[in-house]
Amino acid sequence: MKNLLTALLILLGIQCITAQETVGGKVLKNAKDKTYQRGEQKGDEGVETVLNKAEEKIKNIFKKKDKKKKEEPQPSEENQEQSTENTENKKSNTSKTAVKGNSKFDFVAGEKELYFDNFDRLAVGDFPAEFNTNASGEIVNIDGQSGKWLSMTKNGAFVPDNIKKLPENFTLEFEVGIYGEPTNNYAGFGLNFTTQSEDLMKEMFFSKGTSIVYLHPGAGETSLQIIPTNGSEIENRIKMPQWDVNTNNNFAKVSVWRQKGRLRVYVNEDKIVDVPRFFTESTNYDFAFFRSFFGDCEIYLTNVRYAVAGADTRNKLITEGRFVTNGILFDVNSDNIKPESGTVLKEMATTLQENPTVRVKIIGHTDSDGADAANLALSQKRAAAVKTALSSFYGIDANRMETDGKGESQPLNKNTTPTEKAQNRRVEFIKL
Known part of the structure; x- marks a missing residue:
């Protein structure tokens, strides 16, 4: 009997392997049928006991596979664009949660966009002429990441020609990533703000009138160096778990906000730096990215957005009757609102709460990429998503809001460059 049971178990194992591509019920049936045939019904109750145990194990295998499937990450942005209507519904639910969850994120993206680049127009292998x-x-393209990225392969400075003579109030946003072993030596990924134009190509030994932010994913920390023309130098180190290769956080979004002398830096949606006297000089600052790593690694950069902060939301809508914003952002070809839009939505909600008799029309606009009809439908959906967010999360009466979409029919410019297209992707609030 012992030999028979052993043989049966071996047969069951072979059958599970050969039938692994079939559904669970078929695997179970084949295993039972063939085992009974080989055993010629000789094992009676003992065989049935073994089969029942094997059946339970096979069921558990399929349960584990199902569970694993549920825990797999969501498809990339490019795949999401090709997904079904059910997936789009899931995106809308995610959008609502994200906007609500990040409504305390106090970064306010600048309204007047001066420069935007996602490098989409460039061929892989090229270097952008604007740098x-x-x-x-x-x-380059990066596995698992959407869009194109500027790979900074060697230590040195990368100076964007369109980010010069910085205004007193601006925002700078970008996505950054790293692959490789950077170690925690050397400075890291630098943001160089300097009044000395000859310092833009430096990695170290900066002149007076320079202030620098270092982001180091090898050490999981941010550090500051402020070198004023008059007074003592200031240095500090701050923990930065949001971009840390030691915890596999290889990619992050960085948001920089200047208000005269003050600098705030956010990594993802966490405020890392808030220094009231970072910009110490009264003259204009220029800007450069730079990388300074000891280990062998590559730094990646994309979606660079540089803008001047616009007028106060409440003033524009109430006094002028119209407010237009590029600060409500959506996933590509989707009405899914991005988390960083929470601040603008919260400001608009506050405006409507403080002016309870005001009614508004929300109008969506797109760039010219894609078919006209698809862009029109997308702009209408985006306007509706904004209305839903204001109603669901901020308690604004839905009856006070109308929605419409204009698609690409009312461009602000020629719609030819990434910057122009970003300006056309906007949401408009009209006082009724």
Whole structure:
């Protein structure tokens, strides 16, 4: 009997392997049928006991596979664009949660966009003509990440020509990533704000009138260096778990906000730096990215957005009757509102709460990419998503809001460059 049971178990194992591509019920049936045939019904109750145990194990295998499938990450942005209507519904639910969950994120993206680049127009292997460098880099695609990225392959400075003579109130946003072993030596990924134009190509030994933020994913920390023309230098180190290769947080979004002398830096949606006297000089600052890593690694950059802060939301809507914003952002080809839109939505909700008799029409606009009809439908859905967010999460009466979409029919410019297209992707509030 013992030999028979052993043989039966071996047969069951072979059958599970050969039938692994079939559904669970078929695997169970084949295993039972073939075992009974080979055993010629000789094992009676003992065989049935073994089969029942094997059946339970096979069921557990399929349960584990199902559970694993549920825990797999969501598809990339490119795949989401091709997904079904059910997936779009899931995106809308995610949008609502994200907007509500991040409504306390106090970063306010600038309204007047001066520069935007996602490098989409460039061929892989090229280097953007709008950047100057004393190092090297190229445009690449990254597995698991959407869009194109500027890979900074060597230590040195990367100077965006369109981010010069910084205004007193601006925002700078970008996505950054790293692959490799950077170690915690050297400075890291730098943001160089300097009044000395000759310092833009430097990695170290900066002149007076320079203030620097270092983001180091090898150490999981941010550090500051402020070198005023008059007074003592200031340095500090701050923990930064949001971008830390030691915990596999290889990619992050960085948001920088200047208000005269004050600098705030956010990594993802967490405020890392808030220094009231970071910009110490009265003259104009220029800007450069730079990388300074000891280990062998590559730094990636994309979705660079530089803007001047616009007029106060409440003033524009109430006094002028119209407010237009690029600060409500959506996933590509989707009405899914991005988390960083929470601040603008909260300000608009506050405006409507403080002016309970005011009614508004919310109008969505897109860029010219894609078919006209699809863009029209998308703009209408985005306007409706904004209305839903204001009603669901901020308690604004839905009857006070109408929605409409204009698609690409009312462009602000020629819609030819990434910056122009970003300006056309906007949401408009009209006082009724």
